[in-house]
Each structure stands twice: as C-alpha cells, then as structure tokens.
Amino acid sequence: MKIAMLARNPNLYTHKRLKEAAEERGHTLDIINTLRCYMNIASRRPEVYYNGEKLVGYDAVIPRIGASITFYGMAVLRQFEMQGVFPLNESVAIGRSRDKLRSMQLLARDGIGLPVTTFAHDPKQTEEVLELAGGAPVVIKLLEGTQGIGVVLADTKRSAKSVVEAFRGAGVNILLQEFIKEAGGTDIRAIVVGGRVVASMMRTGAQGDFRSNLHRGGSAEVIKLSPEERSTAVRAAKAMGLNVCGVDMLRANHGPVVMEVNSSPGLEGVEKATGLDIAGKVIAYMEKHAKPNATKTKGKG
Ligand code: ADP
Ligand code: MG
Numbered sequence: 001m002k003i004a005m006l007a008r009n010p011n012l013y014t015h016k017r018l019k020e021a022a023e024e025r026g027h028t029l030d031i032i033n034t035l036r037c038y039m040n041i042a043s044r045r046p047e048v049y050y051n052g053e054k055l056v057g058y059d060a061v062i063p064r065i066g067a068s069i070t071f072y073g074m075a076v077l078r079q080f081e082m083q084g085v086f087p088l089n090e091s092v093a094i095g096r097s098r099d100k101l102r103s104m105q106l107l108a109r110d111g112i113g114l115p116v117t118t119f120a121h122d123p124k125q126t127e128e129v130l131e132l133a134g135g136a137p138v139v140i141k142l143l144e145g146t147q148g149i150g151v152v153l154a155d156t157k158r159s160a161k162s163v164v165e166a167f168r169g170a171g172v173n174i175l176l177q178e179f180i181k182e183a184g185g186t187d188i189r190a191i192v193v194g195g196r197v198v199a200s201m202m203r204t205g206a207q208g209d210f211r212s213n214l215h216r217g218g219s220a221e222v223i224k225l226s227p228e229e230r231s232t233a234v235r236a237a238k239a240m241g242l243n244v245c246g247v248d249m250l251r252a253n254h255g256p257v258v259m260e261v262n263s264s265p266g267l268e269g270v271e272k273a274t275g276l277d278i279a280g281k282v283i284a285y286m287e288k289h290a291k292p293n294a295t296k297t298k299g300k301g
Helices: 013-024 067-082 091-098 100-109 123-132 157-169 227-240 268-274 278-289
Strands: 002-006 028-032 037-042 045-050 060-063 138-146 149-154 174-178 186-193 196-204 219-222 244-252 255-262
Touching: 002 013, 002 067, 013 028, 013 268, 013 278, 037 067, 045 067, 060 067, 060 278, 067 091, 091 100, 091 227, 091 255, 100 138, 100 174, 100 227, 100 255, 123 157, 123 174, 138 157, 149 157, 157 174, 186 227, 186 268, 186 278, 196 227, 196 268, 196 278, 219 268, 227 244, 227 255, 268 278
Parallel strands: 002 028, 002 060
Antiparallel strands: 037 045, 138 149, 138 174, 186 196, 186 244, 196 219, 244 255
16 A cells, blocks of 8 residues: 655654554554644545645555644545545544544434533523533543643632633633543543454543643553443444544543543554554554445545
C-alpha cells in the first residue's frame, strides 16, 4: 500500500511507530504536514497539493489531526475521501468525537453507560443543570478540551456556579458531569481496532490530581478488562463510527461509564505499558480494509 499520514510532527512516538510498522510490512508511508496541504475543490476532481505537487496514488490515509487544527485537517481529509482513498477514520466520525456534547448524545442514543451529563446555554440555568448532574462535587468540562486542560472539579455548589459563570462569560461552551468519585483518580483506556479491543491500560493521575491524563503526569499500567468493559468499548467505537480509537472509561459503582472516545489515540503509553505492537495491528487492519471507494461517507457531512 501507499499510505499518506496527515500529521504535523514526524518525530512524535506514535507517528514514528506507524511509519515503522507500515514499512516493516512492506508499505510506504509519507508523512504529510496537514497545514501545508492546499486544495483545489474542483468539481468531480478533488485535489490535494503539497510542496508544489499534486498528491496522487494513495491507497489509504491515516488522519492524525491535532485538536487545534480539526477544522482544516478535516477539510484535507475530505478531499482524500472524495477521491475514494480509504481513511483509517472517516472525517465525519472524527468530527463527532471532537465535540464532547455530540459524542455523549451519540453514546446515549446507543444505550452506552455514561456519567450523568448536563448542558445549558444560558448561565441563568446553572442552578438547574447543576441539580440535574447530582449537585456538587461536579466535573465541568470545555466541550472541545483535550489532555485534561479545561476539566475542572468543583467541590461545592458555590465554586461550581462561579466556574460556570466564568466560562460562560468568556463565551466558552461547557458541560457538567456527575463526578465519579469511586474511580479514585484512575481511568481505563481501551484501544479498539476494527471492532475489537486490542489493548487496554489503567491510567492513574499524578498525586493530588483527579485527572488521569498521561500528558498531565499520569502513569499507566496494564489491566484486564471485564467482559462488560470490553463490550462497552466496542459499542462506543461503533456508535461513533471510528475504526481505530481510544475509549476512556471510568469504573463507576454501577459499571463502566464512557467519558470520551479519542479518534487519534497516542500509542506511546499503551505500547510501553502492554509491550504490544499496536501500530502493527493498525496497519494490518488497513491491509484488510483499504479498498478504493470503501469510504461510506466519501466526504459527506
Ligand atoms: P480530556 O479530553 O481533556 O482528556 P476527559 O473528559 O477525558 O477530558 O477528562 C480528563 C480526565 O479527568 C479523565 O481521564 C478522568 O481521569 C477525569 N475525569 C473526567 N471526567 C470525570 C468524571 N465525570 N468523574 C471523575 N473523573 C473524571
Ligand atoms: Mg481524556
């Protein structure tokens, strides 16, 4: 296969590993800086240019689009999709996963366990949505946050109200979420590839932090998932329409609840914790599925 990977930094562990895994299996993989692509949105001839050349002949594209460039990155990916190039994850599914509210709605529709999550546009309704979320302590999240930035735990009703007011005053969209205290600052990440959990780890936050993001100094260890956790992860990936993703869950008293589904999961933490070749599994999945015009949406939506 001739693979294009949309990524800005070729030196990131995950990007290096995917390139290595592709080459080991006899493919070529070009790392293409998403922001340096330019497009010709010509009728019936969608084109992508890079460094003065038209990109042609790719069998598959791996989108590794950072949260800060979602808008442009998805437009570039759609150009490939419209050409019939197989995307590891479709632009539509990536778009869903980048919006926490939309993700929660899709997961809820499919009956997947979630922390109680509430949302209001008008800060005048803060009191009501806070009550709906079970009152303080409560977790407050930016709709488009990532790496734990923009996730706040408010211990009291008063602090919750002032955090909500501050965010809303700054014109930022947020959601309120039941605090799953019993998770004890740990969460579970399951990596799903093609409808199967291929690896999982438990992440524990740095001392004193309820957020377990590895980017925030959390640590990872390998764990075995319960059958319920495994099926929850698979169903969450399916609900989002993601072929490859990281499903983050908390162990609540009443079973696993999904917090978010990440469409570009990092591989460093999970490969190091488990010793598994996950990059290889991703490439193997593409070998099986990267047929021309296999995209369902072809840039729609
Ligand atoms: P981000 O997209 O910034 O990673 P998350 O929603 O994944 O945001 O939250 C970051 C971390 O905060 C999670 O990994 C988890 O450890 C903790 N956390 C998030 N939501 C809750 C919650 N409702 N209850 C308890 N802990 C939570
Ligand atoms: Mg997260």
